[in-house]
Amino acid sequence: MRTIITISREFGSGGREIGRKLADKLGIDFYDKELLEIASKESGITQELFVKHDETYTNSFLYSLVMGSYPVTAEGRINPELPLNQKIFLAQFDTIRSLAEKGPCVIVGRCADYVLKNHDHVVNFFITANMAHKRRRILERYDIEKNKVEDFIRKTDKRRSNYYNYYTDMKWGDARNYDLCINSSTTGIDGAVEIMEAFVRLADGAD
Amino acid sequence: MRTIITISREFGSGGREIGRKLADKLGIDFYDKELLEIASKESGITQELFVKHDETYTNSFLYSLVMGSYPVTAEGRINPELPLNQKIFLAQFDTIRSLAEKGPCVIVGRCADYVLKNHDHVVNFFITANMAHKRRRILERYDIEKNKVEDFIRKTDKRRSNYYNYYTDMKWGDARNYDLCINSSTTGIDGAVEIMEAFVRLADGAD
Numbered sequence: 001m002r003t004i005i006t007i008s009r010e011f012g013s014g015g016r017e018i019g020r021k022l023a024d025k026l027g028i029d030f031y032d033k034e035l036l037e038i039a040s041k042e043s044g045i046t047q048e049l050f051v052k053h054d055e056t057y058t059n060s061f062l063y064s065l066v067m068g069s070y071p072v073t074a075e076g077r078i079n080p081e082l083p084l085n086q087k088i089f090l091a092q093f094d095t096i097r098s099l100a101e102k103g104p105c106v107i108v109g110r111c112a113d114y115v116l117k118n119h120d121h122v123v124n125f126f127i128t129a130n131m132a133h134k135r136r137r138i139l140e141r142y143d144i145e146k147n148k149v150e151d152f153i154r155k156t157d158k159r160r161s162n163y164y165n166y167y168t169d170m171k172w173g174d175a176r177n178y179d180l181c182i183n184s185s186t187t188g189i190d191g192a193v194e195i196m197e198a199f200v201r202l203a204d205g206a207d
Numbered sequence: 208m209r210t211i212i213t214i215s216r217e218f219g220s221g222g223r224e225i226g227r228k229l230a231d232k233l234g235i236d237f238y239d240k241e242l243l244e245i246a247s248k249e250s251g252i253t254q255e256l257f258v259k260h261d262e263t264y265t266n267s268f269l270y271s272l273v274m275g276s277y278p279v280t281a282e283g284r285i286n287p288e289l290p291l292n293q294k295i296f297l298a299q300f301d302t303i304r305s306l307a308e309k310g311p312c313v314i315v316g317r318c319a320d321y322v323l324k325n326h327d328h329v330v331n332f333f334i335t336a337n338m339a340h341k342r343r344r345i346l347e348r349y350d351i352e353k354n355k356v357e358d359f360i361r362k363t364d365k366r367r368s369n370y371y372n373y374y375t376d377m378k379w380g381d382a383r384n385y386d387l388c389i390n391s392s393t394t395g396i397d398g399a400v401e402i403m404e405a406f407v408r409l410a411d412g413a414d
Binding site for chain 2: 010123126128173174175176178179180181182183186187191194195198199202203
């Protein structure tokens with residue numbers, strides 16, 4: 001196995017659980033929120049700030065215009081004058097690249113598919129689910145009122161999609177960006193893992 | 208097997224070949240352009256007109272406004288005053304529904320996923336491929352100059368996408384509309400068929 005796996009996912013689709021099970025089956029490392037801790041250690045920015053800005057895009061276009069700041073200094077370091085959310089994005093960017101250099105693993109969210117676009121042996125997944133399943137899953141895991149759950153799901157996905165579309169030149173959820181998109185409502189969690197494992201083994205051999 | 212399979216596909220992704228091989232493996236009927244002949248026989252509109260308007264949307268909004276015409280008459284027949292492209296769409300719509308009533312089959316393109324949205328036991332696929340593979344495939348099959356092939360691919364997909372987005376309330380190629388989207392460049396044609404067969408057998412048992 002030499003394949004790096006990225007998983008983008010709708011909120012409530014079970015993407016995290018699917019990713020962890022897939023990593024276990026393949027015997028490789030798994031990174032979801034774990035990535036924030038590593039990026040914090042590597043960058044020296046506190047973990048709280050990574051959590052606060054996680055997959056969230058704050059419009060700092062005017063700020064960038066005023067500052068005229070460049071993402072990376074002449075010495076190749078992250079420019080300290082950059083807005084915080086962009087510094088955080090770039091620190092995650094570096095962490096994702098260094099994890100991929102270490103060997104096969106599963107990385108959930110955080111534009112990893114975009115960051116590793118020119119990396120060999122990457123398989124990009126997108127996980128969807130029907131609203132009824134997403135509702136049930138979120139109600140089981142979050143303390144939230146029944147009549148607010150759909151709104152919560154929509155807003156979380158809107159946030160993820162804004163973040164992705166801002167930092168990449170691609171569109172979150174467009175089938176043409178991924179190697180395989182799967183609706184976990186059709187297969188169940190374990191069925192999705194099964195199909196994805198077959199897909200990875202095929203791609204890993206076929207490259 | 209009780210599953211109806213619809214396949215939407217990028218031009219040059221091998222969707223037709225994949226669909227035919229999948230139908231053969233599952234021992235069920237296959238409809239791509241075959242659908243136009245059946246719809247012509249059932250509707251009494253000539254096959255040439257079906258071919259001319261195949262997956263092509265012509266803006267007849269102003270015409271519809273002027274005519275104030277309704278798609279179906281009080282007797283449940285297609286309104287003869289409708290613009291031709293809408294009559295053709297509705298005739299295909301009827302044919303797709305009657306094919307699905309007959310039993311398991313594979314239907315390629317023509318908004319079949321939308322038409323069968325409320326049908327039980329339907330699996331919707333979308334097939335993509337990388338531009339390099341699509342170029343090669345189209346150059347092998349069409350008499351076209353090398354420097355025109357990408358434009359031809361983009362225009363054909365634009366036409367399919369306009370058609371789909373006009374007649375449905377969904378977006379062509381958005382992962383959230385399909386059960387499985389697969390990039391045939393990652394798997395090859397036979398690899399895609401293999402993954403899709405596993406997916407259908409899983410969905411067929413899990414429903």
